[in-house]
Amino acid sequence: MPYRSSAPLPYEVRCQETVRDLGRWPSYHRCERKGVVEREGKLYCKQHDPVTAENAQKEKMAVWDANMEAQRITAHKLATWDMLLEALNKVYDTTHDPAIELIAADAIDKARETR
Numbered sequence: 739m740p741y742r743s744s745a746p747l748p749y750e751v752r753c754q755e756t757v758r759d760l761g762r763w764p765s766y767h768r769c770e771r772k773g774v775v776e777r778e779g780k781l782y783c784k785q786h787d788p789v790t791a792e793n794a795q796k797e798k799m800a801v802w803d804a805n806m807e808a809q810r811i812t813a814h815k816l817a818t819w820d821m822l823l824e825a826l827n828k829v830y831d832t833t834h835d836p837a838i839e840l841i842a843a844d845a846i847d848k849a850r851e852t853r
């Protein structure tokens with residue numbers, strides 16, 4: 739248990755959560771913070787409020803989902819890279835429009851820079 743400068747609060751006003759001690763062996767004690775929110779008849783401190791914990795978990799899952807989606811999109815772009823480059827080369831080779839030829843040439847040069 740962490741160093742405490744005063745006597746612990748009475749059990750009746752303390753958070754209901756059980757927390758792990760800091761020692762080497764697994765042991766647990768009741769959270770010593772004051773209960774500030776009541777959920778289904780039990781008091782919880784701000785950190786152990788089940789609603790806050792649930793929201794934090796949802797937020798973590800949303801970040802994880804966003805990262806997975808970004809990875810999926812990146813993988814999709816990489817998977818289509820060669821096909822797009824080949825199509826662009828065809829456009830460059832067959833177009834008779836100098837403006838399109840210039841745009842295609844710039845894009846092809848840029849695409850090859852990263853390879």
Ligand SMILES: [Zn+2]
Nearest residue numbers: 753769783786
């Ligand atoms: Zn607590």
